Amino acid sequence: MDFDLTDDQKAIQDLCRDFAQNEVAPQAERNDREERFPYDLVKKMADLGLMGLPFPEEYGGAGADTVSYALAVLEIARADASTAITLAAHVSLGASPILLFGTEEQKQKYFVPLARGEQLWGFGLTEPGAGSDSGATATRAELQDGKWVINGTKAFITNSGTDITGGTTITAVTGTNAKGKSEISNILVPQDTPGFTRAKKYKKMGWRASDTRELAFADAEVPEENLLGKRGKGLHQFLTILDGGRISVAALSVGVAMGAYDEALKYAQQRHQFGRAISKFQAIQFKLADMLMEIEHAKLMVLKAAWEKDNDRAYELTASLAKLYSGEVSRRVVNEALQIHGGYGFMDEYPISRMYRDQKINEIGEGTNEVQRLVIARQIGL
Numbered sequence: 001m002d003f004d005l006t007d008d009q010k011a012i013q014d015l016c017r018d019f020a021q022n023e024v025a026p027q028a029e030r031n032d033r034e035e036r037f038p039y040d041l042v043k044k045m046a047d048l049g050l051m052g053l054p055f056p057e058e059y060g061g062a063g064a065d066t067v068s069y070a071l072a073v074l075e076i077a078r079a080d081a082s083t084a085i086t087l088a089a090h091v092s093l094g095a096s097p098i099l100l101f102g103t104e105e106q107k108q109k110y111f112v113p114l115a116r117g118e119q120l121w122g123f124g125l126t127e128p129g130a131g132s133d134s135g136a137t138a139t140r141a142e143l144q145d146g147k148w149v150i151n152g153t154k155a156f157i158t159n160s161g162t163d164i165t166g167g168t169t170i171t172a173v174t175g176t177n178a179k180g181k182s183e184i185s186n187i188l189v190p191q192d193t194p195g196f197t198r199a200k201k202y203k204k205m206g207w208r209a210s211d212t213r214e215l216a217f218a219d220a221e222v223p224e225e226n227l228l229g230k231r232g233k234g235l236h237q238f239l240t241i242l243d244g245g246r247i248s249v250a251a252l253s254v255g256v257a258m259g260a261y262d263e264a265l266k267y268a269q270q271r272h273q274f275g276r277a278i279s280k281f282q283a284i285q286f287k288l289a290d291m292l293m294e295i296e297h298a299k300l301m302v303l304k305a306a307w308e309k310d311n312d313r314a315y316e317l318t319a320s321l322a323k324l325y326s327g328e329v330s331r332r333v334v335n336e337a338l339q340i341h342g343g344y345g346f347m348d349e350y351p352i353s354r355m356y357r358d359q360k361i362n363e364i365g366e367g368t369n370e371v372q373r374l375v376i377a378r379q380i381g382l
């Protein structure tokens with residue numbers, strides 16, 4: 001078994017670490033406080049090829065593997081979770097469905113600008129009444145005179161309302177199947193579609209610099225050819241996308257945990273009480289040792305899932321385990337890292353305060369911890 005990264009993987013890790021520490025970290029606190037979307041960082045990530053990192057070069061991507069992509073998300077999340085989710089949601093949720101299920105024409109028209117990082121794209125599954133139960137989709141699309149006429153609402157959609165967003169792929173009920181159940185299909189809805197509106201950004205506890213909005217469709221019309229993949233396969237397609245998305249969300253969680261560990265280690269060596277650095281107290285040393293142990297474990301699971309995907313192995317179970325475990329590890333690690341900061345950790349000027357808020361969504365987004373356990377139980381045949 002070989003634990004060494006390849007030269008290419010190492011080069012991408014180094015590039016992302018430098019970029020994250022030198023360009024992302026210095027503006028993380030301001031972006032969080034001002035809820036400022038990092039357009040400049042997205043442009044830089046596009047210039048570095050990160051916005052299309054794991055996509056084929058023929059479609060404008062960088063042709064890297066999933067391991068490299070996971071390392072990129074991890075390094076950026078170590079500096080700032082908002083920037084990392086902007087990248088991860090763009091690649092795994094926004095762009096991937098069009099590459100995987102789109103026609104050649106859809107790929108040329110919609111996917112290529114995404115792989116180049118010129119535009120962002122949303123993934124619209126969640127609705128006010130359909131969260132974990134994504135099959136409860138109520139948004140409807142009716143085919144009338146060669147057009148889909150869409151009505152409904154989507155909730156919590158990342159990257160859906162920035163100045164550079166090209167559109168969102170949504171799930172919608174397009175009819176009833178032979179079993180009498182809702183037939184759900186995916187439809188590409190460009191931003192300038194009449195009747196399609198984005199609400200103001202949500203006021204969020206964490207990921208405050210990222211763009212998350214409610215979407216409304218009132219007789220919004222798109223051409224029939226904007227159907228993505230086969231009619232009636234929408235939910236199945238989105239669940240396939242979520243399998244891959246779990247690797248990047250898990251990498252993001254590990255990155256947040258590593259960032260918190262970095263801060264705690266530094267602080268423990270600087271802060272003196274009782275005449276010595278608090279890092280000299282065994283209670284603090286044990287916390288740091290436990291944090292590192294869990295981070296290392298979670299990171300190995302993420303890289304294993306990414307490796308399995310790259311090598312065409314079944315990766316779904318490892319990805320689910322990695323997503324669940326790294327989300328929980330990030331909670332324990334940020335909590336202990338803040339504890340090591342004492343009262344200063346409760347102050348906004350310390351990065352650990354932001355990391356503590358940013359962590360929570362790791363246990364909710366792309367499948368809550370509870371739903372993740374259900375997914376794992378299903379995967380082991382229960």
Ligand SMILES: Cc1cc2nc3c(=O)[nH]c(=O)nc-3n(C[C@H](O)[C@H](O)[C@H](O)COP(=O)(O)OP(=O)(O)OC[C@H]3O[C@@H](n4cnc5c(N)ncnc54)[C@H](O)[C@@H]3O)c2cc1C
Nearest residue numbers: 123124125126131132156157158364365366367368370371
């Ligand atoms: C910042 C942010 C960004 C997001 N970005 C996107 C996006 O880009 N696209 C998108 O489509 N969605 C997005 N989401 C939505 C996210 O995926 C959902 O919030 C998540 O899937 C949970 O759905 P819910 O919030 O409706 O919670 P609910 O499903 O209402 O769950 C509430 C509670 O009930 C539990 N629960 C539900 N069902 C079960 C069950 N069967 N067994 C046991 N417990 C259960 C849950 O685990 C949870 O604890 C985003 C959310 C946030 C907050």
